[in-house]
Structures are given as C-alpha cells and as structure tokens.
Amino acid sequence: MLEFYEKIANLVRAQAPFAMVQVVGRQAPSSSKLGDKAIVKKNGRMEGWIGGGCVQGIVLKESADAIASGKPRLVRIGKELQHHQKQEGVMEYRMTCQSEGQVEIYIEPVLPRPHLLVIGKSEIAKALVSGRQRRRITAPGLEKRVFLRGIHL
Numbered sequence: 001m002l003e004f005y006e007k008i009a010n011l012v013r014a015q016a017p018f019a020m021v022q023v024v025g026r027q028a029p030s031s032s033k034l035g036d037k038a039i040v041k042k043n044g045r046m047e048g049w050i051g052g053g054c055v056q057g058i059v060l061k062e063s064a065d066a067i068a069s070g071k072p073r074l075v076r077i078g079k080e081l082q083h084h085q086k087q088e089g090v091m092e093y094r095m096t097c098q099s100e101g102q103v104e105i106y107i108e109p110v111l112p113r114p115h116l117l118v119i120g121k122s123e124i125a126k127a128l129v130s131g132r133q134r135r136r137i138t139a140p141g142l143e144k145r146v147f148l149r150g151i152h153l
Contacts, residue, residue, distance in 0.1 A: 007039055007047060008110075015112035017042045019063035021050050025104030027078070031055075032103045040107075042067055050105055054097035059105060062091055066109040078102030 011018050023036040031052040038048030040063035050059055055077055062075050076092045079100055095102070118125045 004037060004039070004048060011039070011041070012110065017067050017109070017111045019066050020108045020110060021046075021048070021059055021063060022106050023050055023103060024074070024106045025102075027102040029099050030101030030103050031099075032105075040064075040067075051103055052097065052099075054095060054099070055103060055105070058093050059107070062105075063107050063109075066107045067111070070109055070111055072106065072108040075105045075107060076102065077105070 008018075008020065019040045021038040021040055023032045023034055026032050026034055032050060032055060036048070036050050038046050038050045038059070040046050040060060042064075044060055044064065046056065046060060046063075050056070058075060058077055062073060066073055072089065074090045076090065077095050079095045079102070118128050
C-alpha cells in the first residue's frame with residue numbers, strides 16, 4: 001500500500017498529470033472490492049486494480065476525460081442502474097460482462113499547477129507576480145522578481 005502512495009508522490013513531484021481512481025461502492029458479484037485503487041497516467045497507463053476488463057476500459061476513458069477537463073467524477077457501472085435522471089459529475093454505464101453486480105468508482109484528476117513567466121516591469125507585470133501565490137501558480141525562479149527581456153531586474 002505504501003508503494004501506491006509513493007507513486008502518487010513521485011508523480012506530483014514530477015508535475016505529471018494523472019487521475020486517482022478508487023472503488024467507493026460495489027454490489028456482488030463483482031471482481032472489484034471496496035477500496036481498490038489505481039493511478040491512471042495521462043498516457044493511459046493504469047497502475048493498480050479497480051476491476052476486470054469490463055470496468056478497465058470505461059475507467060481509462062473517464063480518467064482521460066477527467067484529466068482533460070480537470071473535473072472529478074463518479075462512475076457507476078452495472079446491469080441495473082437505478083438513477084434514470086442525469087446527475088452532475090456522475091457517469092453511468094451498462095455492464096457489458098456477465099456479472100450481475102455493480103461498481104461505483106470515484107475518479108479524481110491531479111494536475112500540475114500552471115506556470116507563469118512574466119516579462120517586463122510594468123504595474124501589470126508586478127501585479128501578476130505578486131498575485132500568483134493567491135492563484136496557486138508556480139513561477140519557477142521568479143520569487144517576486146520581474147524580468148525584462150529575460151534579464152533579472
């Protein structure tokens with residue numbers, strides 16, 4: 001289990017986009033177990049276990065969509081889905097396998113903070129640099145410095 005969280009920490013340090021995936025609900029029979037976890041990288045590679053082949057393709061698609069949009073989602077997969085009305089942030093799919101079970105999977109994208117490069121020494125440039133911390137924007141090496149034509153002022 002510790003290895004799973006170390007992989008997450010390494011991806012965050014590398015500022016690589018990925019999605020954390022966890023089984024948050026299930027009805028037997030299902031190969032997924034409550035609490036099963038996986039990481040889905042931007043390239044579509046999955047590390048971990050969240051269920052069999054019928055679930056994996058859906059999770060890869062929804063993880064890619066979550067990474068692209070930056071929005072988390074709950075994915076329900078089952079033979080008999082009970083929510084006929086669409087719910088925001090909830091995606092429902094019919095189970096294509098023989099399993100009569102149902103699984104609910106939460107997908108949360110983890111995206112790197114945006115980078116900001118400010119060139120110039122105008123009041124706007126200064127405001128951008130000073131406001132970047134409130135907006136959680138990374139500006140490597142700037143640390144409230146303003147640049148003019150790539151030269152530190």
